[in-house]
Amino acid sequence: MAQDSRGLIARPAVEARGLTRRYGPRTILDRVDLTIGRGEFVALLGRSGSGKSTFLRALAGLDHGVPGEGSYDTPDAVSVVFQDARLLPWKRVVDNVELGLKGEQPRKRALDALAEVGLTQRVEAWPTQxxxxxxxxxALARSLVRSPDLLLLDEPFGALDALTRLRMQALLLDLVARHRPAVLLVTHDVDEAIHLAQRVLVLDQGRFIVDLQIEFPKDHAAREMRFAEIRAELLRSLGVTDADLRRVA
Structure with missing residues (x-):
């Protein structure tokens, strides 16, 4: 377990124990256990309907009234970014980021956060613009301006075109390196998970069936080979057969 600057054992950012969630007769999460360390970047993969978003919503405290058992412990400072940016259309961009912000100089902090994501010239724009x-x-600025200890991302780039998606991935890595929150990213994109995360999980039938540390050698050729191996392993865990892999190779 990680230690803090004083050499003391640091509590993880997330501890889930026996987490179960049901929708009617169907069990979506089945006694899930998970620990995420502080500052750790974890990606969560799974087929549609596997429970990825249900797990994220549980950690965010957004699943009130959903039957289930188990426990989870998360930091007080948690931020969520969804696939839909969910900006209030009747407020300008800077007002969306500043909304509900507590502490000193909320306007300046909102402007600084927008500068971090390259939106200095758009602070007075309406979201529809x-x-x-x-x-x-x-949406990233609105989440990070609150200095979260845990950043939850539910397919935040899923609706973007390929080029914009690559740019947003690079921006996310840069922001996470600066702010150092623990991150849980839900995604359908295997390549995105490998590229961004330090650790990749696969959820299937309510349980984690893969928990893989992402580490690469420094040599470029060896790195490319390892990337391909990890990609194939994750795709197989998602139901993609070796024959499917050969057809798209």
Missing amino acids: LSGGEQQRA
Whole structure:
């Protein structure tokens, strides 16, 4: 377990124990256990309906009234970014980021956060005037301005075109390196998970069936080979057969 600057054992950012969630007769999460360390970047993969978003919503405290058992412990400072940026259309971009912000100089902090994501020239724009990528930049600014210890991302780039998605991935890595929250990213994109995360989980039938540390050698050729191995392993765990892999190779 990680130690803090004083050499003391640091509590993890997330501890889930026996987490179970049901919708009617169907069990979506089946006694899930998970620990995420402080500052750790974890990606969560799974087929549609596997319970990825249900797990994220549980950690965010957004699943009130959903039957289930188990326990989870998360930090007080938790932020969530969804696939839909969820900006209030009647408020300008800077007002969306500043909304509900407590502490000193909330306006300055909102402006600084927007500068971090490259939206200095768009602070007075209305959300409908922003592109999809700009809206997600604003959503990231709104989350990170609150200095979260845990950042939850539910397919935040899923609706973006390929080029914008690559730019947003690079921006996310840069922001996470600066702010150092623990991160749980829900995604359908295997390559995105490998590229961004230090650790990748696969959820299937309510349980984690893969928990893989992502480490690469420094040599470029060896790195490319390892990337391909990890990608194939994750795809197989998602039901993609070796024959499928050969057809798309």
